[in-house]
Amino acid sequence: MPEIKWKPQKNSTIPLHQQISDYVKRKILNGEWTVGTKIPPQRRLAELFEVNRSTIVTALDELAADGLIESKVGSGTKVINNTWNLLASVSPPDWISYVTSGIHKPNITLIQEINKAEANPNFIRLGTGELSPDLLPNKKIQELLQIDNGQSLSLGYTEPKGSLSLRKTVSDHLKLKGIDASPESILIVSGGLQALQLISIGLLRRNSTILHETPSYLNSVHVFQSAGMHLLGIPLDEEGMRYDSIERLKRQHDAALLYTIPNFHNPTGSLMSNRRRAELLKICQKESIPIIEDDVYGDLWFEGPPPKPLKCNDTQGNVLYIGSVSKSLSPGLRIGWIVGPEPVIERLADIKMQTDYGSSSLSQYAVEKWISSGWYEDFLKNIKDELQVRRDFTIKILEKHFSDIATWSIPKGGFYIWLKLHSEISTRKLFDLALREGILINPGSVYDKNDNQHLRLSYSYASIEQLEKGLIHLSQLIKKSAFD
Known part of the structure; x- marks a missing residue:
């Protein structure tokens, strides 16, 4: 369904229905609404344009009379023609079929x-x-970006794993959580969501099964589904994700990976107990199931630090740890990181270079300075x-x-x-x-x-x-x- 921001001018000498008809016609003739585009229902159009429904009916009748749209019971109103299509000897591309055939699945309505x-x-x-705009450190970021000549800022591409200076800073930051990770085992990404996208296309086969808590943030994005993966939920209790069914699910579904948000889970807000973390790590190591530990909320504790991340007790390289400043500092900086075995990080870094050639060097600079200066704490x-x-x-x-x-x-x-x-x-x-x-x-x-x-x-x-x-x-x- 097309997005509509425009509204007719009620103080104009041109009738409202004519303004609306002209607006839709421009969208069609300019190729913005191609053949097959579905027009919003009359009631919705009346709300968007802030007019009576009868005004919408008149406007649509004019467009239908011009042969540009057609209404059918059960399928709604669609664009069926434009003047170029009427004049051309061949039909224009059917963009709607391209849209519906794309590999990446659309979000749920x-x-x-x-x-x-x-x-x-x-x-x-x-x-x-996300944090309220009133809570974001806008003035401090502006101050940080008042760069003097003695500071080293590069606006070129960074190396595949991201700025070495930032990775060293993240390495030191993670030590405060009990995670010992060298800069070589850290990949800078454009937020936690990109971390999941890289993992989905870089480490897993199509038709793989991903275990996760239910309910889960993963169901609100189509990262793994669009890569041909299947999601399988595991219930939560007061201590976090239950682990007693993992062995059976691995056997029945050949589960390739387990995704969890132990700290202040999205959407339930729950906190996984220390005992449950140990049990979950133990069973996943026993069943050779890698874990994605999403810890983007881990810094936002109120009544004492949460239990140590799963990654702290991972001696076998079983856990891919995701961190980010999107929830704790600024969503607009789009900076996060993945920590894991070096071969995995090398693989994901190679794919990242193929997709975006590295996260914003300016954002990496800002986050590195913010954390290393002590401002972040x-x-x-x-x-x-x-x-x-x-x-x-x-x-x-x-x-x-x-x-x-x-x-x-x-x-x-x-x-x-x-x-x-x-x-x-x-x-x-x-x-x-x-x-x-x-x-x-x-x-x-x-x-x-x-x-x-x-x-x-x-x-x-x-x-x-x-x-x-x-x-x-x-x-x-x-x-x-x-x-x-």
């Missing part, structure tokens, strides 16, 4: 709607998993204090307005509260209702397609005022919907 809504500054975003302390205030405030709102309609656990760090609704209300229906009221939420089905009872709440993005207003209104929508 719900995720696409969330991504679009997040671009609207008027929404209260109760599910967004100072910033983390402030951010954790702020996030804890927001978490505690959110819990108070939930206790006051949600205690009779939902249950939850209190996270010890990270961004998320996994809210379980008592009522049988469809969370997809609730998403639509909330969206119409200017509130954006993340239903549990984003992380487990069979989940229709949970919401992932985030206290990291919305302001205190927005959290209060948005959550109270959300509770009212839930209670009202439960009785409809």
